[in-house]
Amino acid sequence: MVAAEDFESTEFLNRLIGGMAEGVIFIDAENIVRICNPVGGEIRGVKGVDIVGKPFLDCHPERVYEKVLELIEKLKTGEQREISRVVCLGERFFEHSYSAVRDEEGGFLGVVAVSRDITERRILENQLVERTRMLEQSNRLKDLFADIMSHDFINPSSVILNYTDMLLESELPRDSADYVTSIQGSAQKLVNLITDARKFSRLEESEDLTLESMNITAIIDGSLKGLEKEIAKKKIKIVWKNKPVQTILVSPIIEDVFTNLLSNAVKYSREKSKIVLNVEDTAESTVVSVSDQAEKIERAHWKNIFERFTRVGKESVEGSGLGLAIVKRIVELHRGRVWVEDNPVGGNTFKVELPKKTRENKKRKKIVGG
The missing domain is CATH 3.30.450.20 (PAS domain)
Known part of the structure; x- marks a missing residue:
């Protein structure tokens, strides 16, 4: 002792x-x-x-x-x-x-x-735990919502589209045919909205892409081919100002960028107008331009038009309000930029700049579209 x-x-x-x-x-x-x-x-x-x-x-x-x-x-x-x-x-x-x-x-x-x-440390730890819990819950709810949309919305909508196709192929009174066409349009709009929302959600969560060498003009031609019916219906003329055989390092999802831009150009352009395409090659980047002859977008909207659910065009033109947000996100994942400016002959010109040195030879996380 x-x-x-x-x-x-x-x-x-x-x-x-x-x-x-x-x-x-x-x-x-x-x-x-x-x-x-x-x-x-x-x-x-x-x-x-x-x-x-x-x-x-x-x-x-x-x-x-x-x-x-x-x-x-x-x-x-x-x-x-x-x-x-x-x-x-x-x-x-x-x-x-x-x-x-x-x-x-x-x-x-x-x-x-x-x-x-350790009071301050404990408070921060508790805040971090709560924040993590909320994020995990949010992600679970988002995944659940995506699954619900896919199964409970898209599948029934597809059934509606199939039945309306069958009805329109049959002989219906004009009034009835108009009603069926309206139903079909609403169902298709719902499918498009859900598809775009799911795609945008995946893009928001992603940081990287898998890049490969692709012909940029061939990608744009692929987008145009998918819009042939709409282009023909409005008798729009597609003009290439410069169409080089240009290979760049991109992800296949880059086609969504040009499909969205061209689809908007067709939807908002007046009949018998022109859409001018141009590919410019510089030492540092490739710039693709899509010029339409649609109603001019006010300069005040040039930035926010690429945000979710922002629409400044005709209310009668259908759309999900996510198309340009998807364009912006995909371009950002390529370390590029997208913007809009006035078309000197009337309308708007959307430009996409894709840098040539986009972490060459590095694979990035692959995003599956759809």
Whole structure:
């Protein structure tokens, strides 16, 4: 047993630890407090000097006596060398670390307890946990919603489209045919909206693409082929100002960019007008232009037109409001840019710039369209 007088020689330790930000308490082998700095006492709601010479248990509520004694016993027997506990005192959180103190022969001298105020850290941790939980829940709900849209909306809409096709192929009174056509248009609009929403959601979550060498003019020709019926119906003339055989490093989903831009140009252009296409090659990039003769887009809308659900064209023209947002996101994933400007002969010119040095020879996360 260490005599109480022997601790008088440790008086200098009180001065040494007195200015520490952490609370420090030394408890001897008889569980008596021999050293306690001001912070150590403050944490326990007393003055440090008032608990020196008193049982360590006096610093705790009676309900935790057994736990405190058990903790000290584990350190005394060597079952554990260090024990940490986090406790809540009022609105503050403290981390108490207890370590055994032994002499040169390994004899047990007591326990040193170091206490730190971790309230701010705990608040940040809780906020992070809550934020993570909310994000996980949001992602689950988004995935669930996407599945519901795919199964419960698109599938029935496809059935409606099939039946309306069959009805329109039969001999119907004109009024009935008009109603069926209206139903078919609404069903198709719903399918397009859901398809675009799913595509945009996947693009928003993605950071990388798988790039490959592709002929840019061949990609645009593919988009034009898919719009042949609409182009012919409005008797629109497609004019190539410059059509080089230009190979660039892109993802196959780049076709969605030109399909959206060309589809908009056709939808908003007047009948018997022209759509002019141009591919410009520079040392640093390839710039593709799509010029229409539609109603001019006001300069004030040039930036926000690429945001979700922003539409500034004719209300009578159907669309999901996501097409240009999809265009912008795909171009951004290629480290490029897209913008709109006035067409000198009337209408608008949409330009897409794709850099040639887009992390060459590096594969990026593949996005599956649709």
